[in-house]
Amino acid sequence: MKKRWIAALLALVTALSLTSCGAGGGNTATDVDLTVLSSTMVYTEVYNMVTTPENYLGKTVKMAGTFSIYHDEKADKYYFACLIADATACCSQGIEFVLKGEHSYPKDYPKVGSEITVIGSFNTYKENEIVYCQLTDAEFV
Amino acid sequence: MTQIFEKLALYFTYPFVRYALIVGVLIALCSSLFGVTLVLKRFSFIGDGLSHVAFGGMAVAAVVGVTNDMLVVLPVTVICAILLLKSSTRAKIKGDAAVAMISVGALAVGYLLMNIFSTSSNLAGDVCGTLFGSTSILTLNKIEVWASVILSVLVVIFFILFYNKIFAVTFDEDFARTAGTPVGAYNLLISVIIAVIIVLAMNLVGSxxxxxxxxxxxxxxxxxxxxxxxxxxxxAVLSVCCAALGILISILAGTPVGSTIVAADITAFFIFWIIGTVRKGVGK
Structure with a gap:
């Protein structure tokens, strides 16, 4: 009988502790500062931003990482991104950014692979039925 | 020190950190409870074999495109656990050979399937993450969190309710059989539960x-x-403490979650080994 009570109590405590973990988070409505987080936290937060972008739309995001570019030769268009790696260094992911105002590559951009810090507004766009995330009106800090 | 606590306070405002800690602690609790039985029954390597099977199952789930991969991974791992248990008693390919065969076979087929059919843009990253559990526990969605919590609680409840029978089956199967305990059924249940624990633990430390x-x-x-x-x-206490400590260190220092937890377990082992040796010396 005593064992059954312990088992029931355990189930109840676990359920209560989980329901207390509601929405919230360290992000304010206007700012997600990834530069103050550890690499494991940054990787997880960027993963969340990419998998659930609807939770971050319109928020101002500040992130630090490695500068990377992709050149679409067909459309002759450059895509710029800030990449971050996970703790095992086998996975990396990044967020594309579009600088505020008129800029030309390579004149107004740092060297590929250099460390950058960007701040911009988090948005999504659709291209070939795929949703991409990007920081618009971005600036280097 | 104040800075560390301030940082921890900031990190705990993120729901995924709280989820990771709850799920991580529960998984550590389950695995340690049945770990004692596995070690005493000399089945330690079955856990390793089943974890590779779980990796294969996860690869199949990814290829088929199942949103919640637990729906594929869990049944596949449970079936293999039962097969391994049966093989140790009456099959032509026995014990360690069967474990090795299923283990490497599932690992190879899983990786092959992922290579041929995966639509992911970062295959190496996906495989690495699954094998070493770099951040898996921090990227669980709500359904996965609830599934993990419910399964963990069921495992702990089972252990508490059937503690005496598990004890009997672990130490002396013949005596338990003579006393009327359905040893075969309990062994089957234990292997199914081990499979559940393996699937859960994959999220925490990687396969x-x-x-x-x-x-x-x-x-x-x-x-x-x-x-x-x-x-x-x-x-149980040690496993829970090491898991919690490992998760906290990994989010503070930016180290991989899985290997940090295992490093904490290794450190604890050496501390306990020293305590054990000293106590033995004093006792003499």
Missing amino acids: LLISALVIFPALSAMRVFKNFKSVTICS
């Missing part, structure tokens, strides 16, 4: 490191305590 989560706390406790109850309780 290559699961054995450490099962074996280290039990072995550490055995250095100091000598009866089943004390070893089980010590193993």
Whole structure:
């Protein structure tokens, strides 16, 4: 009988502790500062931003990482991104950014692979039925 | 020190950190409870074999495109656990050979399937993450969190309710059989539960490191305590502490979650080994 009570109590405590973990988070409505987080936290937060972008739309995001570019030769268009790696260094992911105002590559951009810090507004766009995330009106800090 | 606490306070405002800690602690608790049984029954390597099977199942789930991969991984791992148990009693390919065969076979087929059919843009990253559990526990969605919590609680409830039978089956199957305990049924249940724990633990430490989560706390406790109850309780407390400490260190220092937890388990093992040796010396 005593064992059954312990088992029931355990189930109840676990359920209560989980329901207390509601929405919230360290992000304010206007700012997600990834530069103050550890690499494991940054990787997880960027993963969340990419998998659930609807939770971050319109928020101002500040992130630090490695500068990377992709050149679409067909459309002759450059895509710029800030990449971050996970703790095992086998996975990396990044967020594309579009600088505020008129800029030309390579004149107004740092060297590929250099460390950058960007701040911009988090948005999504659709291209070939795929949703991409990007920081618009971005600036280097 | 104040800075560390401030940082921890900031990190705890993120729901995924709280989820990771709850799920991580529960998984560590389950794995340590049954870890003692596995070690005493000399089934330590079955955990390792099943974790590779779980990796294969996860690859199949990814290829088929199942949103919740647990729906594929869990049944596949449970079936293999039952097969392995049966093979150890009456099959032509016995014990360690069967474990090795299923283990490497599932690992190879899983990776092959992922290579041929995966639509992911970062295959190496996906495989690495699954094998070493770099951040898996921090990226669980709500359904996965609830599934993990419910399964963990069921495992702990089962252990508490059937503690005496598990004890009997672990130490002396013949005596348990003579006393009227359906040993075969209990062994089957234990292997199914081990499979559930393996699937859960994959999220915490990755499929290559699961054995450490099962074996280290039990072995550490055995250095100091000598009866089943004390070893089980010590193993559970130790495993929970190491998992919580590992998760906290990894988010603070930016280290991979899985290997940080295992490093904490290894450190605890050496501390307990020293305590055990000193106590033995004093006792003489």
